[in-house]
Amino acid sequence: MISPTDRFKNKECIFCKMIAGTLPSEKVYENEHVFAFRDINAQSPVHVLIIPKKHIVDILDVSGEDSEIFQHIFRAAQLIAGQLGIAGSGFRTVFNSGDNACQTMYHLHLHLLGGTQLGGSLVG
Ligand code: 5GP
């Protein structure tokens, strides 16, 4: 069986192209380590994807040397929540990994969802 890592590491990655600016995106935040943009199929009034600039496939692909990247991802979530006015009202953050979680984009991304009352169920 081909692992998700092997399946995608040699293919063209849409999110890497957005980071590089060769594909358009609605950017909301960027620093040296992370990039964040509006989800094309927003599931709530605010739906942002925060991604590392390093091509990491999913949580299983994270290594010890990536810890600083996560500090930047979570700091970006704080800043974007403030910038987009949802820090006070609350928001949800989600990493999907693999088939049962319905992961469709194999470049690690943190979903940041808010701007309305979200459902109480985490599993849809
Ligand atoms: P996943 O299901 O892998 O956790 O989430 C992938 C997300 O990427 C989905 O919410 C989907 O709408 C979003 N997405 C897929 N392709 C594009 C794209 O080309 N542009 C943007 N902005 N979002 C995308």
Ligand code: ZN
């Ligand atoms: Zn990528």
